[in-house]
Amino acid sequence: MNTGLRPYRSGDLSRLREICVRTGAAGSDATGRWSSDDLLPDLFLEPYVTASPDWAWVVDEGEGPVGYLVAVPSTRRFVRWWREKWTPWFADRYPEPNEPFSAEEELVHRGRHPEVLEIPELDEYPAHLHIDLLPGFQGRGYGRALIENMLIPALQGAGVPGVHLTMDPANRPARAFYEAVGFVELPSSTPDGPALGRWIPPRR
Ligand SMILES: CC(C)(COP(=O)(O)OP(=O)(O)OC[C@H]1O[C@@H](n2cnc3c(N)ncnc32)[C@H](O)[C@@H]1OP(=O)(O)O)[C@@H](O)C(=O)NCCC(=O)NCCS
Numbered sequence: 001m002n003t004g005l006r007p008y009r010s011g012d013l014s015r016l017r018e019i020c021v022r023t024g025a026a027g028s029d030a031t032g033r034w035s036s037d038d039l040l041p042d043l044f045l046e047p048y049v050t051a052s053p054d055w056a057w058v059v060d061e062g063e064g065p066v067g068y069l070v071a072v073p074s075t076r077r078f079v080r081w082w083r084e085k086w087t088p089w090f091a092d093r094y095p096e097p098n099e100p101f102s103a104e105e106e107l108v109h110r111g112r113h114p115e116v117l118e119i120p121e122l123d124e125y126p127a128h129l130h131i132d133l134l135p136g137f138q139g140r141g142y143g144r145a146l147i148e149n150m151l152i153p154a155l156q157g158a159g160v161p162g163v164h165l166t167m168d169p170a171n172r173p174a175r176a177f178y179e180a181v182g183f184v185e186l187p188s189s190t191p192d193g194p195a196l197g198r199w200i201p202p203r204r
Contacts, residue, residue: 002145002149004059004060004061005058005059005145007058008070012058012064012065013049015065016068017046019066019067019134020040020041020132022134022135023134026168026171026174027173034104038093039094039111042094042111043110044130045068047078047086048071048072051072051085052072054154055073056070057069059137059142066136067132067134067146069146069151070129071129071130071154072127073126073127073158073160075118075126075127076123079114082117083114086114087112094108094111096108116190119164119166119188119190121188122186122190122195124161124162125164126162126163127160127164128163128165129151131147143181147181148181152200159202162197162199164198165195166188166193166194167196169193169194178196181198182198184196
């Protein structure tokens with residue numbers, strides 16, 4: 001099913017930022033949760049579509065985006081890009097917190113120190129992704145379609161052997177989704193919650 005799916009366009013950015021917030025509390029609405037509603041999209045959405053706009057796809061039934069999948073094909077390259085291009089921008093907006101960090105300060109810290117994304121034991125799964133759909137558009141096959149029809153062919157085309165993600169363990173529906181679409185838990189010591197990965201067979 002490709003109906004309703006299309007590549008990301010730069011004009012989608014503000015809608016995608018909203019979706020990121022409305023799904024950003026373990027899958028539920030995170031509006032008002034942090035001092036600024038910009039924090040989550042400044043970490044989990046905009047850097048992705050800025051660094052890798054060709055690796056982003058949206059669900060759009062004709063009224064604008066209602067969901068997205070954003071990915072980077074090489075996490076290590078993305079971290080280098082982030083350090084050079086995104087950290088200076090981010091650091092201008094979010095001052096360095098002092099330890100011990102609150103939950104919000106942990107998020108700010110990662111924006112200034114993207115190395116947290118480099119997880120050596122996941123090197124065989126170089127890509128990583130974020131996927132979010134507004135509630136009214138969940139459970140209709142769009143998540144699977146974004147993975148199977150957009151992401152996987154792009155990874156195969158680029159010869160990327162695997163994709164991973166880390167997730168909030170409280171988000172049990174998302175865990176069930178990832179397992180349904182072929183992700184398995186990988187041994188990892190990341191503090192970012194369980195790491196799941198899917199190996200990508202080479203294109204024949
Ligand atoms: C998680 C999410 C991306 C899944 O996308 P979706 O469009 O709702 O999922 P689909 O309808 O494509 O479902 C695909 C498969 O996952 C399974 N699945 C999806 N949600 C499930 C749930 N809550 N419980 C059990 N299985 C589930 C479906 O049964 C389906 O299996 P099938 O294709 O074998 O029938 C979407 O629900 C979402 O955006 N949730 C809120 C944000 C979020 O949690 N993002 C992930 C953060 S880590």
